[in-house]
Amino acid sequence: MNVTSPCVGICQMSADNRFCTGCHRSLSEIAGWAGLTDSEKSRVNAALNTRWNPPLPACQAVSGPIYPR
Numbered sequence: 001m002n003v004t005s006p007c008v009g010i011c012q013m014s015a016d017n018r019f020c021t022g023c024h025r026s027l028s029e030i031a032g033w034a035g036l037t038d039s040e041k042s043r044v045n046a047a048l049n050t051r052w053n054p055p056l057p058a059c060q061a062v063s064g065p066i067y068p069r
Helices: 027-035 038-051 058-063
Strands: none
Touching: 027 038
């Protein structure tokens, strides 16, 4: 298996420096990617799906997204 990197070419850290705003990996996950096994890369990719899904604010969760008019 050859696990694809989640990099999307938007390399900028979040305001709190926890994660890249493009791929949502931490600096250590980005730096160590080449040395990870396919299993480890798969675990990182799986974590990204839960890491970057913050809950919606209550107003959006009830009424849906708010779009400018």
